[in-house]
Amino acid sequence: MPKKVEFYYDFSSPYTYIASTRIEKVCEDNGAELEWKPFLLGGVFNETGVKPAVQIENKIAYLKKDLADTSRYYGVEFEFPEHFPLISVKPMRGAFAASERGLLLPYNRHLFRLYWTEGKDLSQDGILRAAVSEVGIDPDWFMARIVEQEIKDRLKDETSRAAARGAFGAPTIFVDDKMFWGNDRLDYLDKYLKGRL
Numbered sequence: 001m002p003k004k005v006e007f008y009y010d011f012s013s014p015y016t017y018i019a020s021t022r023i024e025k026v027c028e029d030n031g032a033e034l035e036w037k038p039f040l041l042g043g044v045f046n047e048t049g050v051k052p053a054v055q056i057e058n059k060i061a062y063l064k065k066d067l068a069d070t071s072r073y074y075g076v077e078f079e080f081p082e083h084f085p086l087i088s089v090k091p092m093r094g095a096f097a098a099s100e101r102g103l104l105l106p107y108n109r110h111l112f113r114l115y116w117t118e119g120k121d122l123s124q125d126g127i128l129r130a131a132v133s134e135v136g137i138d139p140d141w142f143m144a145r146i147v148e149q150e151i152k153d154r155l156k157d158e159t160s161r162a163a164a165r166g167a168f169g170a171p172t173i174f175v176d177d178k179m180f181w182g183n184d185r186l187d188y189l190d191k192y193l194k195g196r197l
Contacts (some may be wrong), residue, residue: 037156083121
């Protein structure tokens with residue numbers, strides 16, 4: 001039976017964007033099932049007491065340099081957006097809506113790219129409507145769906161569930177009883193799936 005890899009992600013996280021370009025191959029190479037798990041990074045910070053990088057001057061300065069290095073290292077197109085951090089509530093709710101239409105993967109790929117390579121502010125309704133239309137989702141249906149209480153509750157519950165399992169940042173990956181945090185731990189995940197860690 002293939003192992004299930006749960007990938008907790010938020011479009012607002014730059015390291016999650018880079019990891020999102022790699023996680024599919026890691027799972028494919030190891031015959032693992034990948035499950036995309038939308039959550040709110042800000043909500044996890046609130047629940048766990050973690051201070052965001054933008055509130056630490058030295059850290060945000062290093063973050064920009066490190067992300068430039070990391071994206072070059074992995075050959076991933078990357079441009080630090082003007083609108084950072086992203087208020088990701090609507091696009092993260094939208095992941096559940098996209099899943100209902102069977103379009104979660106193209107939705108994820110497209111929104112990550114729009115924010116982290118083109119700097120599109122996905123919190124803006126007009127930009128979000130155009131983005132979902134480009135992946136084949138009716139924008140009127142989408143915008144109505146993401147304000148329904150059921151969708152709001154699903155995102156809130158998934159966020160709380162992740163924090164309760166030990167998550168404190170993004171990306172957070174669970175497989176079996178193991179947790180891996182960060183883009184740089186995908187190599188550990190790969191070794192674990194191969195039975196070498």
